Structures are given as structure tokens and as C-alpha cells.
Ligand SMILES: Cc1cc2nc3c(=O)[nH]c(=O)nc-3n(C[C@H](O)[C@H](O)[C@H](O)COP(=O)(O)O)c2cc1C
């Protein structure tokens with residue numbers, strides 16, 4: 339059994355409520371931090387832990403905190419990113435629904451470390467029932483002296499508010515989120531200035547993911563040095579993986595980052611394999627924005643090593659033969675699935691979600707959707723495949739925010755690894771319509787694609 | 791019907807505005823629009839948006855800008871029950887296309903339409919963060935997950951029964 343740090347108490351009945359959470363060791367980390375550590379010591383501990391942001395980019399959290407500007411007399415803000423809209427990702431929802439106090443305790447410690455007296459949780463609007471759970475937990479924490487004025491007699495004040503979004507993937511991008519929190523359209527800002535200098539209301543702001551902030555609690559409890567002993571290398575601690583698609587047991591799993599991808603998919607402790615004895619075709623292991631990889635490259639790296647569930651191993655081979663941990667949205671495709679159709683669905687998603695500020699993203703995502711639709715519906719030409727490649731290349735790196743890249747990469751990777759399937763759709767339009775899947779790559783491991 | 795929040799809802803608006811620093815009441819816009827949509831028939835008319843602008847002391851255009859950006863705000867009337875079925879990749883892998891097709895047939899409407907009795911509207915939406923419990927849809931405040939044809943039948947029957955009460 340893998341060790342757990344976040345969900346170890348998730349099975350306890352009533353853990354959603356303050357009394358049960360407290361009785362099971364809850365708020366001990368908050369007491370420790372506020373009473374026996376200085377804010378800088380907390381940040382130091384987080385640096386030592388090697389914790390990397392769980393929202394997708396994997397940026398070291400302690401380092402990010404140390405960038406926060408601290409001008410005199412200007413308020414600072416912590417914003418919890420609970421927008422969770424990356425297709426395949428549903429782990430933050432689990433934390434908030436079942437362990438709201440873990441998040442609130444993490445927010446309390448983090449706000450203390452950053453010197454923020456007002457903290458907002460920005461949650462996607464569709465999670466409409468979760469603000470009630472969070473607000474009930476916030477009220478309980480207030481009643482028990484863990485929020486409000488002069489917390490635990492330390493002189494530290496904190497209020498936490500929940501703010502709902504209203505349906506826009508782009509509001510997960512931190513500067514779009516800040517715009518949305520200010521009551522505007524979710525258009526990402528041009529950086530610099532970075533939020534650490536000018537964020538919410540032009541004040542220094544840290545934006546962190548729900549899971550990142552929850553992980554602060556075990557880090558303070560066991561100490562950064564102990565946290566490093568979980569996981570491997572630069573992938574310290576545990577990670578929540580939300581597994582979906584063609585799996586026997588989809589759901590949210592906490593893994594220690596030292597297991598192989600194969601074990602995660604096939605062992606009974608985790609996803610329990612693929613339904614109906616079907617074979618694995620491909621996987622998008624880190625949410626829709628990361629490159630899709632075929633089965634052979636998923637289980638073993640191009641060097642022939644076992645692929646592990648760590649930031650480094652998933653990334654091994656870069657874009658040519660690797661992929662990314664991303665947000666931990668693990669999407670599995672079995673042998674019956676059509677990569678063209680799946681890519682079309684993602685292209686439509688990004689087109690729908692582009693905020694429209696930059697032309698390469700706004701126009702490019704639309705073109706990619708259109709071209710893919712043609713190929714999928716039997717109206718494609720061979721040259722369309724090169725056209726697609728060309729469009730995605732022109733988006734990548736030419737936009738204000740990374741949504742453009744996020745839209746380009748899935749298309750690039752699909753063509754790189756499954757070009758013959760796109761060609762098959764063009765050559766066999768009628769059959770592609772009837773059977774709606776292309777060539778299956780499970781049978782013969784593909785030759786490893788050269789970097790293009 | 792003049793657009794006007796109840797006393798209780800006006801207090802809620804005040805409470806929401808108080809979450810933000812002085813002069814930053816515009817931050818309350820999205821939460822107040824949610825409240826308005828729930829209170830005034832499930833959509834935002836021009837009158838409703840103007841009313842919200844007045845409450846927050848901002849220009850109506852600032853409200854329109856926001857209302858048109860976010861997909862959860864309905865700018866046209868919708869049925870009493872809004873079926874928002876997820877169609878993104880992970881749900882598609884688990885058969886969301888079949889579910890959408892089934893609902894269309896069963897209700898005799900296309901995506902984006904409302905049934906003649908004004909009860910049901912069908913919309914397709916992008917990933918709602920329930921991919922592991924697919925196929926799924928949002929119905930009002932909650933999610934309906936692990937959808938099957940039988941489950942869709944049951945949901946429709948329940949809505950009809952509730953509407954007749
Ligand atoms: C288009 C886009 C969508 C994003 N969506 C989310 C999201 O839903 N949740 C999240 O935590 N981070 C999201 N991010 C990443 C955030 O911008 C930011 O890096 C993150 O919240 C930082 O938190 P972390 O360091 O704790 O990971 C998104 C980024 C982009 C470009």
C-alpha cells in the first residue's frame with residue numbers, strides 16, 4: 339500500500355466536520371505554525387519539502403512564495419485556485435467535498451506565511467454545491483477560533499471567502515482568475531508584472547492550487563525533510579491523480595510518486611485495468627493539455643526504462659516521446675477509441691474556451707477544430723494533416739497565455755504518434771464513418787517517433 | 791414583472807459586497823449575477839442586468855461584458871429543467887454521445903432547444919470536472935453522474951412529477 343498524506347483520513351465518517359477533523363489531529367499543523375514558527379520559517383519548511391505546484395505547471399511552491407513582494411502598508415492576498423476545468427481533472431473537487439477543513443487549515447498556514455489577511459477561494463461556478471460545504475467549514479473554523487481576529491492569541495487575523503466563477507476554463511489561468519475575481523471578463527493579463535508584484539487589486543498576490551495548499555498541512559506536521567522521503571527525486575511527496583476514460587476503477591487516487599504507470603493502470607490498488615479485457619491504446623496522463631502518448635511509450639520511455647508516475651519520468655523524452663504530469667488528470671483510451679475523434683473533441687474544447695484576445699489562439703483553435711471535423715467526417719484531404727501541423731506550430735509560443743500552447747500540444751502529439759490513423763481516416767472515409775475508430779496501436783509497438 | 795430582489799436577497803447582496811475591500815464592489819458582480827439568474831427565471835434579461843448594475847453602482851455595459859463572457863449565464867429564457875450534458879473527451883470515451891442522442895430523441899428537441907411545454911432545455915457543455923463518473927450532466931445545482939438510458943428516463947420522470955405538483 340502506498341503511503342498517504344492527504345487522503346489518509348478521508349474514510350473517517352464525519353471528517354467533513356470540525357469536531358471530527360480536530361479529534362483526528364486536525365489543526366495541529368496550524369497551531370504548530372502559528373505558535374512556534376515565524377512566517378519565514380514556514381516558507382523555509384515548504385522550500386525544504388520540494389513541493390511543486392499541483393495546478394499543472396509544477397513550479398516549486400516555496401520559491402514562488404519567496405517572490406511575493408512585501409511593500410509596507412499594502413495588503414497582500416492569497417488566492418486559492420479551485421477553478422479545476424482541465425478535462426480529465428477532478429481531484430480538487432474531491433478534496434473540497436470530503437476534506438474541506440484540510441484546505442482551510444492549509445489556507446490558514448499559507449496565509450500566515452505570506453502575511454495575507456484576506457484569502458479568496460475561486461471555485462468554478464459549476465461546482466455549485468461545494469461553496470456551501472466550504473462556507474459551513476469556514477463558519478466552524480471561525481467559531482473555534484481558527485479564523486477571524488487574533489487567531490490562537492497570536493495577533494494574526496484572517497478571513498476566507500469563497501467566490502464562484504461562471505463557466506470559463508480560462509479563469510484557471512492565474513491572471514484571468516484575478517480579473518474574474520475583480521468582476522471582469524476572464525482575459526489573461528500580459529506578464530510582467532507578475533501577480534507576486536501586482537495581482538489582485540494591483541496588490542502582491544500568490545495564486546496556488548487547492549491540492550498545493552492542502553499539502554502544506556502534512557508538510558508542517560511532519561516537516562519538510564520528512565516530506566522529501568515520500569516520492570522520488572524532484573517529485574517529492576504524494577500526488578492526487580484523477581483517473582478516467584476506459585478504466586475499471588476510475589476515480590481519485592493519492593499516489594506516492596514512486597510507482598510505475600503500469601502499476602497505476604493495472605494494479606487492483608489503483609485503476610484495476612481496462613474493462614472487458616480490452617487493450618491499452620493511448621493515454622493523456624496529465625489533463626487534456628499534455629501530449630497524448632501511445633501505449634508503448636506510456637509504459638516504457640524511449641530509452642527502454644519503465645515509465646514512472648513522477649514529473650521527471652513522465653516528461654522523459656520531452657515532447658517527442660514523453661508527456662507531462664500536468665494536473666494529474668489521467669485519461670485512458672482503450673483499443674476501440676478513435677484518436678482523431680478524441681482530438682477533435684479536445685480541439686473543440688479549446689476553441690470554445692479561448693478568450694479571444696490573441697489572434698493565433700482565437701483563429702487557430704477554430705481552424706484546427708474545422709480541419710479535424712472534416713477529417714473525422716470523411717471530408718479530409720491528406721494535405722489537411724500538414725495544415726493541422728502548420729496551424730498548431732503557429733499558435734505555440736505566440737500568445738499571451740499558455741492556453742494557446744495547451745491547445746496546440748494535443749494536436750501536435752496526436753499527429754506525431756498517430757499520423758497513420760489520420761491518414762486512414764482520409765483514405766477510408768466511409769469506413770471511418772461506420773466504425774469510428776482507426777488503426778489500433780496496441781498490437782505492434784510503434785517505432786519511436788523522431789523529434790519533429 | 792419589475793426586477794427587484796427580496797429583502798432577504800438584498801441582505802445577501804450586502805453580505806457579498808462586504809467580502810471585498812471598499813470601492814471594489816465590482817468584485818461582487820459574478821456572485822450577484824448568479825443570485826439574479828436563480829431569482830428571475832433562470833436567465834438574465836436586459837432589465838435584470840441593468841438592475842444588477844444599479845445595485846453595484848457600475849455601468850450596465852460592465853455587466854453585459856461579463857454576462858456574455860461566462861457560459862453559465864443564460865441570455866435567453868430556458869426551460870424549467872436545464873440538462874447540461876458534458877461532451878468533452880473523457881465523457882465521450884464513456885458514451886456521452888449516446889446519452890445526448892437519447893435525450894434528443896426522448897424529448898424531441900435538438901441541442902439548444904426547449905420543449906414546447908417549457909419544461910426541458912438541452913445544452914451540451916464542456917468538461918465539468920466529473921470525468922471519472924462519466925457520462926454526466928448538470929441539472930440545476932447538482933450533478934447527475936454515471937448516466938444510462940434508464941437513469942435518463944428516471945430523471946425526466948422525476949422532473950415531470952415535480953413540475954406537476
Ligand atoms: C488555461 C489555463 C488553465 C488553468 N487552469 C487551472 C486550474 O483549473 N486550476 C489550477 O490550479 N491551475 C490552473 N492553471 C495554472 C495556474 O495558472 C497557476 O499556475 C496555478 O494555479 C498555480 O498554482 P500551483 O503553483 O499551486 O500549481 C491553468 C493555467 C492555464 C494556462
Ligand code: SF4
Nearest residue numbers: 693695696699737739
Ligand atoms: S492564448 Fe488564447 S486564451 Fe490565452 S490570452 Fe490569448 S486568446 Fe486568450
Ligand code: FES
Nearest residue numbers: 876881918920921
Ligand atoms: S469530460 Fe465530462 S466531466 Fe470531464
